[in-house]
Amino acid sequence: MLLDLLKLQGAQVYNDLDKGKFPQFSVPSRSVSNIVYDKKLRQYILGNAASLRSSRNMSQLRSFTQLMWLAFFANRLVHEKKSSTLRDVYYSSQAFEVEFEDQPESDNIIVDLEAVLARPREDFHIFPEERSSIFGDLTIEYTVPGYEGKRTNLSNHPDGYLIGPSLSSAELVDTSAELVIAIEKGGLFTRFIEEKVDKKFKAIIVDTAGQAPRATRYLLKRLHEQMKLPVVILTDGDVYGEHIAMVIKSGSANAAHLRELTVPDAKWMGVWASDIDKFKLPTIPMTESDIKRIYDLQKDPRYQEGIWKTELEIFLKIKRKAELEAFSKYGLTNITDKYLPQKLELSKSL
Amino acid sequence: MLLDLLKLQGAQVYNDLDKGKFPQFSVPSRSVSNIVYDKKLRQYILGNAASLRSSRNMSQLRSFTQLMWLAFFANRLVHEKKSSTLRDVYYSSQAFEVEFEDQPESDNIIVDLEAVLARPREDFHIFPEERSSIFGDLTIEYTVPGYEGKRTNLSNHPDGYLIGPSLSSAELVDTSAELVIAIEKGGLFTRFIEEKVDKKFKAIIVDTAGQAPRATRYLLKRLHEQMKLPVVILTDGDVYGEHIAMVIKSGSANAAHLRELTVPDAKWMGVWASDIDKFKLPTIPMTESDIKRIYDLQKDPRYQEGIWKTELEIFLKIKRKAELEAFSKYGLTNITDKYLPQKLELSKSL
Numbered sequence: 001m002l003l004d005l006l007k008l009q010g011a012q013v014y015n016d017l018d019k020g021k022f023p024q025f026s027v028p029s030r031s032v033s034n035i036v037y038d039k040k041l042r043q044y045i046l047g048n049a050a051s052l053r054s055s056r057n058m059s060q061l062r063s064f065t066q067l068m069w070l071a072f073f074a075n076r077l078v079h080e081k082k083s084s085t086l087r088d089v090y091y092s093s094q095a096f097e098v099e100f101e102d103q104p105e106s107d108n109i110i111v112d113l114e115a116v117l118a119r120p121r122e123d124f125h126i127f128p129e130e131r132s133s134i135f136g137d138l139t140i141e142y143t144v145p146g147y148e149g150k151r152t153n154l155s156n157h158p159d160g161y162l163i164g165p166s167l168s169s170a171e172l173v174d175t176s177a178e179l180v181i182a183i184e185k186g187g188l189f190t191r192f193i194e195e196k197v198d199k200k201f202k203a204i205i206v207d208t209a210g211q212a213p214r215a216t217r218y219l220l221k222r223l224h225e226q227m228k229l230p231v232v233i234l235t236d237g238d239v240y241g242e243h244i245a246m247v248i249k250s251g252s253a254n255a256a257h258l259r260e261l262t263v264p265d266a267k268w269m270g271v272w273a274s275d276i277d278k279f280k281l282p283t284i285p286m287t288e289s290d291i292k293r294i295y296d297l298q299k300d301p302r303y304q305e306g307i308w309k310t311e312l313e314i315f316l317k318i319k320r321k322a323e324l325e326a327f328s329k330y331g332l333t334n335i336t337d338k339y340l341p342q343k344l345e346l347s348k349s350l
Numbered sequence: 351m352l353l354d355l356l357k358l359q360g361a362q363v364y365n366d367l368d369k370g371k372f373p374q375f376s377v378p379s380r381s382v383s384n385i386v387y388d389k390k391l392r393q394y395i396l397g398n399a400a401s402l403r404s405s406r407n408m409s410q411l412r413s414f415t416q417l418m419w420l421a422f423f424a425n426r427l428v429h430e431k432k433s434s435t436l437r438d439v440y441y442s443s444q445a446f447e448v449e450f451e452d453q454p455e456s457d458n459i460i461v462d463l464e465a466v467l468a469r470p471r472e473d474f475h476i477f478p479e480e481r482s483s484i485f486g487d488l489t490i491e492y493t494v495p496g497y498e499g500k501r502t503n504l505s506n507h508p509d510g511y512l513i514g515p516s517l518s519s520a521e522l523v524d525t526s527a528e529l530v531i532a533i534e535k536g537g538l539f540t541r542f543i544e545e546k547v548d549k550k551f552k553a554i555i556v557d558t559a560g561q562a563p564r565a566t567r568y569l570l571k572r573l574h575e576q577m578k579l580p581v582v583i584l585t586d587g588d589v590y591g592e593h594i595a596m597v598i599k600s601g602s603a604n605a606a607h608l609r610e611l612t613v614p615d616a617k618w619m620g621v622w623a624s625d626i627d628k629f630k631l632p633t634i635p636m637t638e639s640d641i642k643r644i645y646d647l648q649k650d651p652r653y654q655e656g657i658w659k660t661e662l663e664i665f666l667k668i669k670r671k672a673e674l675e676a677f678s679k680y681g682l683t684n685i686t687d688k689y690l691p692q693k694l695e696l697s698k699s700l
Contacts, residue, residue, distance in 0.1 A: 081544075082541075082544060082682055082683075083540055083541070083544060084537075084682065085537035085675065087537065087673070087675045088537060088675050088678045088682065090675075091632060091673075091675050091676055091677075091678035091679050092678045092679070092681075092682065094632055094678075094679040095678070095679050095680060095681060127537070127540070129535065129536045129537050130536070131483075131509070131536060133481075133512055142508065144508055144544075145544075146508070146546070147508055150506075152506055152507055156500075156502055156506075157502055157507070157511055157512070157516070157517075158492065158494055158496070158497050158514075158516040159481070159511065159512040159513065159514030159515065159516045159517050160512050160514065161507055161509070161511070161512070162483055162507070162509040162510050162511070162512060163509065164508075164509030164510065164540055165509065165540060165544075166507070166508040166509045167507075167509050185479065186479045186480070186481060187434075187435035187437065187438060187477070187479050190433055190477070190514055190515060191432075191433070194431075194432060194433060194494075194495075194515075196496070282441060282444055323437065323441075325435070325437045325438050325440075325441050326441055327441075328438045328441035328442045328445070329441050329442070329444040329445050330445060331442075331445060332432055332434065332438065332442065333432075
């Protein structure tokens with residue numbers, strides 16, 4: 001539990017002081033040379049290198065103090081059950097006369113604390129501004145103050161439910177769903193609800209709103225592990241879409257210090273580069289930056305095999321991309337009536 | 351009702367054909383010279399200039415056909431109770447071999463149809479991707495298929511409810527709230543919920559997520575007119591925040607063809623430029639573009655009096671700005687414990 005982890009860090013500081021030693025933190029190094037891809041865990045992890053933040057060293061004293069204060073502040077947030085944002089933390093530091101040059105400096109210390117505790121900042125109640133959403137037959141039970149024990153079914157509001165602090169901390173109680181469909185775009189999320197994809201395919205639908213926020217990735221992981229639901233991902237048919245799926249599946253290099261945010265068994269089912277021709281989708285030419293992004297990803301160890309590799313190659317060959325909305329060329333419900341059933345069927349054999 | 355308006359336009363086309371005339375549409379002109387500020391309505395409106403889209407004129411035939419098709423497509427969306435997006439419409443046109451060069455061209459025709467019908471596109475089921483959210487004791491009754499007659503209370507999910515097509519078309523049934531607080535940022539929206547601002551101040555809380563989407567402005571108008579609730583707006587203390595409030599109050603020049611989106615009695619209560627000194631808020635220096643924006647707004651007829659004028663002047667004088675999160679310097683609940691009560695009290699006398 002997070003409070004125990006914080007207590008452990010605090011006890012270590014007291015121990016050092018009792019022994020007449022300068023207290024210090026050991027922070028796992030997040031430098032590129034210490035980030036490695038772990039094939040067994042199927043995600044990036046940190047190696048063994050660590051950097052010290054010692055109160056003995058003048059050049060480390062500043063970051064030691066900042067980290068110490070942040071641990072104190074995180075403890076308070078969790079105890080008082082208050083949520084906060086990266087920006088809030090920056091301003092809150094001023095109340096304690098702890099100096100941060102600017103918000104990037106405090107953001108960086110927050111990631112340091114994540115690395116020290118090996119827990120995402122959402123666990124110590126620091127949430128991002130962006131929110132994605134969810135819809136489907138899933139009953140949850142809240143744990144936030146004022147709502148303890150209350151239950152809601154996430155099919156009651158047909159515009160979907162925001163994935164904020166309350167939903168993130170809720171217990172997942174019950175569902176009749178048999179899979180989760182994560183989709184990149186709000187417009188399609190709404191279409192899927194209108195077309196009753198939740199009922200027709202016994203699905204919980206998640207709008208990732210582009211790159212999935214971490215609270216959403218954490219929820220996907222819980223749906224997969226606790227509710228035993230397979231996770232299928234649909235994105236635009238471009239290199240950014242492919243990578244949105246990859247991040248849900250195996251995280252990102254800059255969150256290599258965390259293990260709570262990946263769904264290694266999640267399947268990217270489209271829009272594949274090969275679907276563009278197969279489904280005769282209207283396309284848009286790639287930009288220079290799309291093409292550069294493909295070359296970048298081709299160096300990533302995760303793109304060395306399977307569809308991850310072949311679809312990148314096809315994108316590079318055709319130099320065109322297609323959006324999820326492109327299916328509307330064949331009618332607004334073409335994507336849910338034709339494309340989705342084919343892809344869900346296919347996902348069972350992959 | 352929207353379908354009647356569409357029918358009227360269609361009948362006119364048939365009439366013209368019966369009389370052997372070339373059918374045409376008259377589209378209110380949205381050129382700058384035809385946009386005037388109406389002091390009585392307290393919003394921008396269009397003057398009497400109109401432009402023709404005639405099937406007789408080769409240079410107008412393309413836009414005539416596009417508009418005709420869009421009216422047909424809108425009719426179908428409304429009949430079939432399907433929602434759609436700007437991008438969907440662009441791709442859908444390809445199913446009918448109606449040519450649009452690119453999405454901006456179809457977006458523009460959508461605004462033409464808004465102007466012809468004097469109804470926002472949300473009425474013909476074209477919704478934006480972005481969603482903001484709402485929380486508080488408000489019972490709504492859905493009208494969307496599958497949910498007709500079902501009711502939900504918008505205080506049941508403490509992360510807030512998305513304002514999408516279902517909520518936009520729902521009946522507002524009942525509330526114990528006595529005011530609406532619209533706030534610019536998701537982080538503060540969550541804070542307000544956690545601090546029970548809804549209960550303490552009998553408020554419905556709306557997250558505008560920056561510039562309020564039109565569905566959100568329309569909902570604010572309905573809360574004001576149908577539920578008789580005053581609307582109070584809180585934004586960051588900068589020129590963009592001031593204008594977010596102004597747009598909720600009196601719309602924008604580029605929606606001058608619509609009347610459904612303004613709450614002329616809404617009150618911007620902060621963060622005012624004068625609050626920065628009064629509440630000793632930490633500030634950020636303005637950028638060049640902030641300052642340019644102030645000079646731009648000083649030419650706007652709506653910024654010629656009252657706080658709109660004086661606060662702009664103070665911003666220009668201090669050349670600094672403060673975010674809503676700046677109150678965290680005095681503790682995370684300073685904004686809800688101290689600032690908000692003062693401002694709500696003050697709002698009664700303005």
